[in-house]
Amino acid sequence: MGWYEAVFEVIDMRSFSNxxxxxxxxxxxxxxxxxxxxxxxxxxLRARRRGGEAERDLEDLVRIxxxxxxxxxxxxxxxxxxxxxxxxxxxxxxGFWYGVEFAQAVFLILFxxxxxxxxxxxxxxxxxxxxxxxxxLHRRLFRHRLLTQVVGMVSVFLTAMWGMxxxxxVGPFGG
Numbered sequence: 001m002g003w004y005e006a007v008f009e010v011i012d013m014r015s016f017s018n019x020x021x022x023x024x025x026x027x028x029x030x031x032x033x034x035x036x037x038x039x040x041x042x043x044x045l046r047a048r049r050r051g052g053e054a055e056r057d058l059e060d061l062v063r064i065x066x067x068x069x070x071x072x073x074x075x076x077x078x079x080x081x082x083x084x085x086x087x088x089x090x091x092x093x094x095g096f097w098y099g100v101e102f103a104q105a106v107f108l109i110l111f112x113x114x115x116x117x118x119x120x121x122x123x124x125x126x127x128x129x130x131x132x133x134x135x136x137l138h139r140r141l142f143r144h145r146l147l148t149q150v151v152g153m154v155s156v157f158l159t160a161m162w163g164m165x166x167x168x169x170v171g172p173f174g175g
Contacts, residue, residue, distance in 0.1 A: 015105030016163030025159060028109055029152035032116055036145045037124060038065035044141050059133055062141070066124040073121055084114055101166060108162065112155035116148050 015021045034041050039061050047058035073080070088111055095104035123144040126132070132140050 015102050016166045021105055025109060025156060028113070029156060032113065033145055033149045033152055036141045036148070037062060037069070037120055037127075039141070041141075041145055044138055048135075048138050055134065059137065062127065062137060066127050069120065069124045070128060088114060099170075104162070104166070108155070108159045112151050115151055119144065119147055119151075 036044065039058065043054070043058055043061070047055040088107065091103045091107035091110065094100045095102075095107050123140060127137065127140055130136070130140075
């Protein structure tokens with residue numbers, strides 16, 4: 001058995017029937033909802049409960065991450081948008097036009113994450129323009145986390161429906 005056969009035996013390229021894909025999907029969305037604008041959400045809760053130094057730490061970390069994100073967008077935003085659109089378009093065409101299941105699986109992770117990325121840019125811009133601090137900052141971060149979780153839930157649901165369809169109808173036992 002050559003290395004090519006060994007790799008494809010260990011890593012099932014039929015993504016939707018692979019347990020590792022679903023574990024990876026769960027980890028991606030768990031991480032996306034825990035890290036709100038690069039800040040762990042437990043830090044937001046701690047700042048809300050305790051105030052004082054925890055609040056200052058939260059505001060400093062949010063300020064650093066907001067400035068960093070908006071600087072990157074200002075510097076390379078058009079190029080990132082073009083590259084991201086090209087990658088997502090290529091994955092969509094490969095996956096849904098040519099039927100490459102691996103491309104479908106990657107697209108179903110990256111497309112919703114790109115929406116969360118756009119939401120992050122919008123939230124960061126609002127935080128900076130409003131100069132949000134204290135309770136207002138907590139509400140902004142909570143709203144962003146909630147929307148991220150909604151996008152994640154819809155994404156996981158649609159991915160599960162598409163994956164079941166692929167496994168039952170299009171897979172090795174289907175038509």
